[in-house]
Amino acid sequence: MKAILSLTLLSAWALGTARADAIFTLNPSSGAISGWAGETVGWGFDLTADSTYWTTIIGTVVLGETDPALGTFTDFISPQGGPGDGVLPPGSPDWVENFDPVNFLGFGSYAIAADAPVGASDSGTFLVQYEQFSGDPATCVDCFVSSNIFLESFTVNVVSAPEPSTWVPMLIAVLLATAAGTKRLCPWNSVKKSLSRRRQTACSVSFG
Numbered sequence: 001m002k003a004i005l006s007l008t009l010l011s012a013w014a015l016g017t018a019r020a021d022a023i024f025t026l027n028p029s030s031g032a033i034s035g036w037a038g039e040t041v042g043w044g045f046d047l048t049a050d051s052t053y054w055t056t057i058i059g060t061v062v063l064g065e066t067d068p069a070l071g072t073f074t075d076f077i078s079p080q081g082g083p084g085d086g087v088l089p090p091g092s093p094d095w096v097e098n099f100d101p102v103n104f105l106g107f108g109s110y111a112i113a114a115d116a117p118v119g120a121s122d123s124g125t126f127l128v129q130y131e132q133f134s135g136d137p138a139t140c141v142d143c144f145v146s147s148n149i150f151l152e153s154f155t156v157n158v159v160s161a162p163e164p165s166t167w168v169p170m171l172i173a174v175l176l177a178t179a180a181g182t183k184r185l186c187p188w189n190s191v192k193k194s195l196s197r198r199r200q201t202a203c204s205v206s207f208g
Contacts, residue, residue, distance in 0.1 A: 023048040031154035036161035042099040042109035053132035
């Protein structure tokens with residue numbers, strides 16, 4: 001009996017070490033990001049392929065938010081499903097995307113409310129749903145293996161918006177003062193009356 005049990009455990013161990021599960025990680029890995037009121041921020045991700053099965057992301061759900069009114073999450077990863085034809089083949093290089101709100105790349109975006117106060121935060125958990133197949137789901141028949149989830153914690157912190165650099169208003173003031181004090185000089189007009197029309201109308205700029 002002990003021999004049979006030992007053989008069973010050994011077989012289970014061998015089966016577990018023969019393949020590696022898909023691994024999902026947010027970027028940043030802590031899940032913590034920050035932005036100011038009215039800003040749209042977001043996350044990138046890294047999905048490591050399963051060693052045996054085709055993997056596709058099918059949905060993302062936000063759970064347990066501490067302050068849902070602070071902003072709005074938009075899912076970027078589920079509409080893609082995978083890096084090619086909506087799936088990540090087994091043994092493929094990691095599927096990695098940085099957050100890009102213009103091209104809707106990355107894990108997703110978080111639009112912070114325009115009236116969000118500095119110091120406010122929203123925390124929760126992303127439940128990422130995925131399915132796995134023993135063959136390419138675009139071509140195989142009856143190859144569905146399982147449905148599973150990844151769980152990733154996140155936090156969005158509201159910070160002060162960056163103030164314009166002090167040199168910007170100073171530069172504007174200098175430019176305005178310069179424009180007001182600029183005068184056009186054409187000293188040669190009174191020197192030689194016989195100069196060509198082009199040269200008579202040519203002027204230099206003086207500041208004072």
